[in-house]
Amino acid sequence: MTAVYLLILIPILVGIIEYFLPKGYKTIFTLLGQTAQFAMVIYVYIVFKGADTLIPLGGWTAPVGIMLHVDSISMVLTLLTSFLFLCFIIFNIYDEYSDKHFYMLYMILQGLLIGIFLVDDLFSIFVLVEVSTMVVSMLIMHKRDSRAIYDGLIYLLINTFSMVFFLFGLAMLYKQIGSFSITYISEAMKNVTNLSALYLPYALIITSVCLKSAIMPLFSWLPKAHGTPSAPSTVSAVLSGLYVKGGIYLYIRISTMFSAIDMSEFFLVCGFLTAIIGFIFAISQRDIKLILSYHTVSQLGLILLAINMKSEFATIGGVYHIINHAVFKSVLFLCAGLIADEYKTRNIYEIRGVFKRMPIVSIVCVCAILGITGAPLFNGSISKYFIASGSQNDVTQWLLGIINFGTILSFIKFSTIFAKDKSGHEYKKPRYSISRNAVLLTLALLCLLGGIFGTHIIELLFGVKKTLSASYFDKSLVYVATLIFALLVYFTGLTKTKPFVKIREMDLGFNNIAIFIPIFMCVVLVYLVFV
């Protein structure tokens, strides 16, 4: 029997041992530990081959014991987490802020994240999410900038507020079912006669999961946490690339667990609204990191939309989009961090001439932008094609078109940093270490490979075969048309008009963010009872 629990344990142990090592050995030890963990993940992946397996810990099975659940989605996400953390650690080797505290928190976060993906027990999920919330808030305020402390505090309190709802929901669910095991509950769900008794626990649990995955009214904490000025770019990359995916993953698990309650139409609408509002906020921002983090909200909406389409292809497209988004959003955050450090500003109107000044970063950035906007041959196009093929409905196709238009529009705004520098400032070309460039180029190459071999990768990961039909090439024409239209819209100067300035200046305080959580719960409850 392979010891799957080691996947969770190794990063945490590496993080703690590294803390006590003498100064010169820390980095190399962390790197070796991470490489070993990545090798282990690949080994476990090959052993299980995506088979649906439950592994009891401590000799007890459901309904009493805690189990690990290995299936295709959880293993793929584990592989992705381990790989991206390896990349980030290599990227970070020579950076000054990567001291012992940083590495310890970073490695522990990785262990917790893999734990969230693998564990089959709702209470363990509660524990892992709570602890990872603490770790993330410490990582956000690692540089002790005063703005980062405010953002970190908001992040911590809003997330624990929602997790108390989760705990309360668990208490009510336990009263009804008598177990915490997700697989056991989903079996027991078939025998529940009084369905209305499950409404309240469902509303409580799904509210906190929706907050974790930043769905429409509950996303205000995300840009604060992901785009905070002083957080290291690798932290932003982990948060936006991987950590929010934990929320979406929990959403998939929880909504399949409550198979008796069908809310997919409600969340379809929610996902669409999230996508729209996300890009409207994104195009009104001036700060490059904030554009990226609002854009994460928009893409999360798209993924939620895909999962709720009730079609196998759309769901797989959604999961593949999780992977793709993790890759290109991490690249974009790493590049944005480098650019902001180089120009000493994060204002998009002041950064010009990046192409001349930082050629490699620009090439990588352009690859990621092509991926995220769904340009043909890049990975985003494959996942968006799968999502679109999940529905024959014209309305949904239009909605997806609108979302993609918003994505392209926000990235045209982002791309203005490549325009020619007219200010004529003197500068010295920055030099980056080989390891840093290698990581960036590898990730950019993945964007391209994920597109060219997209269908093969999906077949390998999820065992579903689908060849691209002629409509994929129609999609390329649609892409070009949308691109031209978006360019026209952008150059009318729409994003500088008054409503957008107002949206940019909108800043919700803690109480305003918090009040949305009970309101969202009540809306879910009312929907369940009356619709």
Added chain:
Amino acid sequence: MGIYSYGEITGIIIFFIGTYGVVARRNIVKTIISFGVMESGAILFFLSNGNASLAPILEDTAVATGVADPIPQALMITAIVIGVGITAVALTMFINLYHKYGTTNWEKAKEARKQ
């Protein structure tokens, strides 16, 4: 009392009092206290549902009648410990914030952050 015991009803009431505290109070310290209140409500609710349908660990079901379900009790200790951890981190962050901004009010902290 119908489907809920007195302990559970008290738990629900305490939970929503805490929710009100988080949503309506502007003071950061009171927000952190309200979390403690909410969590106590949830924990009380958990511990009060003693008549769960299964009494696990004991395999002999004849002995198991009249035995309180041990799982909620074991898990709630964990929940309490996590609550303590969260409160500690939140208070540490609050002290840092207070030294930087000199206020305990969310709105004033927000204004101070803009500068």
